[in-house]
Amino acid sequence: MPAFPATGRSALRRGRVSRPEQVYLVTATTRHRQPTFMDHARARLASQLIHARGTWGDAGLLAWVLMPDHWHGLLELGEEPLDRVVARFKAAVARELHASRLFEGKLWDRSFHDHALRREESLLGVARYIVGNPIRAGLAHSALGYPYWNAVWLDEDEPLPL
Template sequence: MTSPTLEYKIFYRQHLPHIQPPGATFFLTFRLAGSIPATKLAELHEEAQATERRLAQIKVDADRLREALLANKRQFARWDALLDSAAYGPMWLSEVPIASLVSGALHFQHDRRVDLDSFTIMSNHVHIVLTPMEKADGTYYSLSRILHSVKSYTANKGNELLGREGEFWQHESYDHFVRDPDELIRIRRYVLNNPVKAGLVDSPEKWPWSYCKFGFS
């Protein structure tokens, strides 16, 4: 079984800020349990260990953060490419009732706990761009609680629809704090083009399990 901690460490968390800035927008990805073989994750982890050693040699904090962000993006791209290949593990999200369930759960959160910017549901993973909303007391909804709510509900209902028991989602999720408007545009484009890149459709608006509050133009 894949260690959640192993996957978490792939993305260099010890070098990146552990904060949820008020009003921040996030790029999130979560995947089905068992959708990447442990051998492939181990390969990524070995590469990450080599990068960790290199990062540890960088003495200037700003330089180390910049390099960690670049390493994080490279590792995420490889991790996501493994998911896009859909070559291993369950692909329950390709079934209409399951994809519809997840889509409905995400839309349910919109204007309740989050401002939902965009999402794409693939066969074995989900990309989301969202901003946690402010509560009446001036604090913001926790990203971890939002994700737990979505994943817990869809896991329970998804298992019911599939007539199965057991782990549905991989425990850990990837999240990235969007740092400026230009990055938001790039990430939104990445999310919506995911089905195109995977060869499933020839334009983003043709994928039935994508959403963007601003449309696809």
């Protein structure tokens, strides 16, 4: 029987390797790309969970943005595989939104996209790309005008330069 190329979620999983200390750009989309996080209460609760250290296990979250229909994160893995880290994040957000009665039904698409950063790629450049998403989408004129993002490079008084 001829082998058919993988499509959809199986294509995303094929070749996925989790390496400790590797930095990944991760994108998770809401179910059917619904603008679930246009709602302030949902976005605020999700952001609190994104900030919670327990959400990430031994991985480090370097930068992130929550958009109306997706989330981008820059993650540095520990020993736990990437798929488990992302699954825990998605489950935590869905569980809390359901428990708070802010959302019903399936929140996230089943899979996610990831890109392992190469040595020559700039962490700060990728972080700027991530937090610049709301500006490119027309949701804000500057990073300071959009509340649902963060990066480890921030001082308390100084935002990530764009």
